[in-house]
Amino acid sequence: MSTTQRWDLLVLGGGTAGIVAAKTAARLGARVLLVERDRTGGDCLWTGCVPSKALLAAGEAAAGVRRAGRFGVTVDEVRVDFAQVMEHVHGAVRQIAPVDSIEALEAAGVTVRTGHGRFVGEGALDLDGETVRFTQAVVATGAAPAVPPVPGLADLDYLTSDTVWDLTEAPRRVAVLGGGSIGCELGQGLSRLGIEVTIVEGAPRVLPREDASAAAVVHRALESDGVRILTGQSVASVIASDPQSGWLVLDDGDKVAFDRLLVAVGRQPRTTGLGLDTVGVEVDERGFVVVDPRLRTTNPRIWAAGDLTGHPQFTHVAGVHGSLAAGNAVLGVRRAVETSAVPRVTYTHPEVAAVGVDTGRERDGIRILTLDHRHVDRAVTEDHTDGLTRLAVDAKGRILGATVVGPRAGETLGELAIAVRRGLRTRDLAGITHAYPTWNDGPWNAAVADVRTQLDRPATRRALHTLARTRRWWLERRAA
């Protein structure tokens, strides 16, 4: 069956990237059809950001009570009702869902169809047997949990970030394969709810993409929550003792017993079965859609947005992509995606927040300013001094990158993202009055320390002292 209507813009995928693209295009006056195979809202709403942060909030409540003794507040026992925790998690999702619903999209002028979409020729998409015609398209089908080719894994009913939310009872022991963002966030959340968690990470440290000193703080925090962490470990095989439990067998022969295994080793683009080759949309060797800086694919009428592009896989990136791709497609403008100041936050406790260039090492023309949170008064008052702020600055003091580790570091990141994006210098940041005592004192104190170091240079110091002496002489002369 074929419909006669030709849509100005077809959006394939109703996650963050697709929703923002569709709404943007409709607002610009385009006739827009969004095709979603499942439920609108995507991974962020249903299985990603929202449920994971809700789980972390429950874990934080339990951990806060357990640690209250250090403030002189004693609570006899922490009891966790896992089913009620999951009800809180699903409740948070339900509360946010209407914003991304079909009704909300239709109210914004977008037509929504539910079904599996596949490109079948230039300007044509097969939607479960019906041919839909379009002038331009945005592909936004996202990414799915990657599963490594470990012998024995396929025989196990393992969990991923897609399915962990279906748990109704707490498993006694959970092994987590992968110590990246998902492994650390969910590993900590589950552990704080009383589950014995072991994280097995192939790289030499958890959060291997973050500044090593930041990852070390998170490592210590996870261990103090009771998480066992094995880094630099490859898994040779999985032995199942029943459909859901068994052992991970590590390369060195050691075994990790689990009642459930959570696989969290990255996310692969959902680009197979979309007929991309039939419309000349190239994918790279890992399956990501090849895009230019304007998010145009190798077919000039087809754009791509979100997780399937190989750009950082975050909701805020997907949203920016959706808006940019739709604007470029509908208006014919040539906006390029900004990549120098993309913020990222891992919502463990403490949080790791970073933006801009790597703060891990000094290199040509880049100095690293480090401020230990023992020197942040808010950290002292909250008894949470194991954290740090690091700024990467150039010779002129311009802030090129930042990493902050501490409670609510994600909230601190906003001003640092502005600093990096706008090319602000440490003296600009130091010159802004910050409310005391806040966590933002971390970057502010680091910037003030840098300005003081500059003022302490011999030539600057000599000039300032000369100025002060001249002023003293002038004042004394007037008084005489």
Ligand SMILES: Cc1cc2nc3c(=O)[nH]c(=O)nc-3n(C[C@H](O)[C@H](O)[C@H](O)COP(=O)(O)OP(=O)(O)OC[C@H]3O[C@@H](n4cnc5c(N)ncnc54)[C@H](O)[C@@H]3O)c2cc1C
């Ligand atoms: C556990 C977890 C926690 C996360 N936490 C955060 C966080 O705190 N902050 C953050 O910024 N990011 C977080 N992320 C990442 C974030 O969820 C993704 O970056 C974001 O959802 C990507 O949006 P997207 O629109 O590109 O893809 P998706 O949200 O995956 O949407 C793609 C949509 O396309 C649909 N689709 C696929 N194929 C077809 C087809 N053939 N036809 C029709 N529809 C199709 C899918 O059903 C889906 O709805 C997290 C991810 C996970 C897994």
Ligand SMILES: NC(=O)c1ccc[n+]([C@@H]2O[C@H](COP(=O)([O-])OP(=O)(O)OC[C@H]3O[C@@H](n4cnc5c(N)ncnc54)[C@H](O)[C@@H]3O)[C@@H](O)[C@H]2O)c1
């Ligand atoms: N707070 C957030 O913004 C947030 C939270 C969760 C997820 N996400 C997004 O989702 C993406 C996927 O998360 P993720 O944690 O699955 O991926 P990730 O890339 O962050 O981490 C995967 C980890 O698994 C390790 N690994 C890979 N293969 C392994 C193996 N065979 N054995 C042991 N370790 C192995 C890697 O070294 C890496 O540290 C993230 O990259 C991020 O973009 C974001």
